[in-house]
Amino acid sequence: MREPAMFKAHQSNKAATINPLKMSQPLGGALALLGIDNCLPCFHGSQGCTAFGLVLMVRHFREAIPLQTTAMDQVQTILGGYDNLEAAVLTMYERNKPEVIGVCTTGLTETKGEDMRGALATFRKRHPEVSDNCHLVFVNTPDFTGGLEDGFANTVTAIIDGMVTPSEMTVSNRVNVLAGSHLTPGDVEEIRDLIEGFGLTAVILPDLSTSLGGRQPDDFKATTLGGVTAKEIQGMGASVLTLALGEHMRKPAEALERKTGVPFLLFDRLVGLEAADRFIKALADVSGQPVPARVRRQREHLVDGMLDGHFYFSRKRVAVALEPDLLAAYCGFLQDMGCEVTAAVAPTQSPALEKIKAWSLLVGDHEDFETLSHGSDLVISNSHARQSVDRLGTPLVRAGFPTFDRLGAGHRVVVGYRGTRDLLFELGNIFLANDHEHASHDWKHDPKMEDHHGGPHAAA
């Protein structure tokens, strides 16, 4: 066994990114906006910027995705994009009457340099009939810096800056939840259940559980259906506490605290026994309520699962490539269970990476990941790892975004005791299924094997 190193993530320094792990900032921005009710997200760029993002989200969530474009062409880009931006917002408002319109910039408009703050002020002055009736959130999310998680965080911050109002009064049983991009609609649903179990109500920003969990609308709608409402967002200042889920929710939580004085607690992950314990303890403290019997049973079940399952996890080698906060969550849990994380690869830098213990920690792409995954017992990544694992012959557990070649990506739950328990069984069963059935020839003495980890057993 090698001691897991802890160091700053190296940055892959190739000129060609091969099999990208990274996705763009505006895509993360759109994802955040999709968790707001009656909202229409829009990319300020060429129509292709929207088309690619849209298709990817449709394939992942298997849901209709409202996402518009300012449809910039060459000439308009050079002359400046305000006219298109204004025209797009007016058209979206007239056609669909959304309560919230969110516009994310792209690489195209950011190269020219788009002053979104100025654009918002100009628009408000020119079209009060729209801005008085519809919340406008304009965000800078250039494609050429950061990635999906950054775009998500920046957009949540912009929503808070633009929509939340400070409150005189406090609602004693209300908490805010800033739900990071690493959480699926299913995770968010589970988190709400846990919170409500303590007699608390949660304002969840963004709330993908009610918008992208699989709705059955009565009629065709070109805006989001479900999600946190504009009114609930405005009232976030009246909550007693903000639960910020994921390191990338720190900045939005700070912005919310600055604006409203609502303090926050940050939970870097909700996967794993102790991680879930911290969350449940916090809920018990803020509510003053005892931990519900149902949650106590769930904890017991997880503890039991850990006892039954740990045999199959000890010193298993697992390689993980995911967005930073989800990467940290999975790596943390694997370590909790006695696995060795051979490779942890993230698409972008993040403070979340500092907590990861792995043989190799890298900011890179799927090609780097494939190289580092050799000899692993299991690979955990998004669907884009499917080609690598075919070549490696290693089982792949699909997690994160995008998961386009499996059903139920939106309902994968790994948070809390129950989610952790299910994850434990899922991974444990793969290890169990792939464990070698021994035969007598396994016990032949092979001097070459002595230095190998785990001896002949592991090498078999």
Next chain:
Amino acid sequence: MLVDKVQEVFNEPGCATNLGKSEKERKKGCTKALKPGAAAGGCAFDGAKIALQPIADAAHLVHGPIACEGNSWDNRGSKSSHSQLYRTGFTTDLSELDVIHGAEKKLFKAIKEIVLKYDPPAVFVYQTCVPALIGDDVEAVCKFAADKLGKPIIPVNAPGFVGSKNLGNKLAGETLLDHVIGTREPEVTTPYDINIIGEYNLAGEFWLVKPLLDKMGVRILSMISGDGKYNEVATAHRAKVNMLVCSQALINIARKMEERYGIPYFEGSFYGVSDMSDTLRNIANLLVERGAPTDLITRTEAIIREEEARAWRRLAPYKERLAGKRVLLFTGGVKSWSMVSALEGAGLEIIGTSVKKSTKEDKERIKKMKGEEFHMWEELKPSDIARMLRDSEADIMLSGGRSQFIALKAKVPWLDVNQERHVGFAGYDGIVALVEEIDKTLGNPIWRQVRSAAPWE
């Protein structure tokens, strides 16, 4: 210059729609001005990549920020029987510093890394909006790299903001004409050599057609581009006949190859029984006109007779179950009308089709087949489709993945007939597969269950 190229493409004389336009209209181009806030569809880069990426043994490098490739790689169902390199996503992933300083050096380095690591027969380099804006000269970098590395490095100058997906298809065609076709000689030629242009081998469906061509004795000199090989595309100018499959997308290749190399072309389809037969017949006739022995025609007619009989025999059992079921076709272009006769042959009733991407000839043909009463929608809003489906005007919708939820949320059966599908619909076997898919979907027991309200409601 890209501007000239775009104008040239807009002037395409082979395009029927174009011919019907005035000089002034032509200059404006094929694409309607996009309405900000109410537009949908891919960009020119998307179109160019769709057209070229199926050339499977080449590396396809996207010069741009992460959105262009990171959000889109490995997203299409083109299949390859040989190299899988085309499914590898390559991008220069431009950073802020690259945008400030220019990224030509980075692009060259990236090309070099790819050539050293993967040794592909060629690298296609796609220009995108951001480097086009900052003035990266992709053509110059490619030329330099080709000289240095001794390999074809091909610039694809179709940044997203120059126009639509369709324009990108055509710019991709221009790229092949300018840089690839005619750059190599085939080892041997035969009187039976053809190119297939505009077929992307989605779900591997061309493999349902290829055995028939083999049986006829026809040799495919190059595929442009599904299951394509770079070096074969380079020899395409030696074919005797070109078949153009998706008429709107790559017509410029077929027409200019006729102009430059005297290769006649015809537009055909692999979808539907009679269209498939017409296609085989056309290939045989044109090859004979160009000097192939005449027994090719007799051989082909025998194959057609046998295959048609077999197809109709296989479609017959569906007739009873599918009789009177109404189909709404909501998909672009050729595919729509090609499938109509076969679907009707299986007892289905087609209530209407979208003709957004169809040519004038396509529309005339549909009219002839279906009469003036038949619905042909130029622009159908999602809410209109939803209403039609809810009002039970159709039993099933056939469309592309993006519109699937209009049907599924209305709890109406839906079938993917576009790029993401996993079943091939080409050829005689393909049309039987399509009808089988429709039958499976319509016959699935979920529909009654999902339509009934919860018992407490």
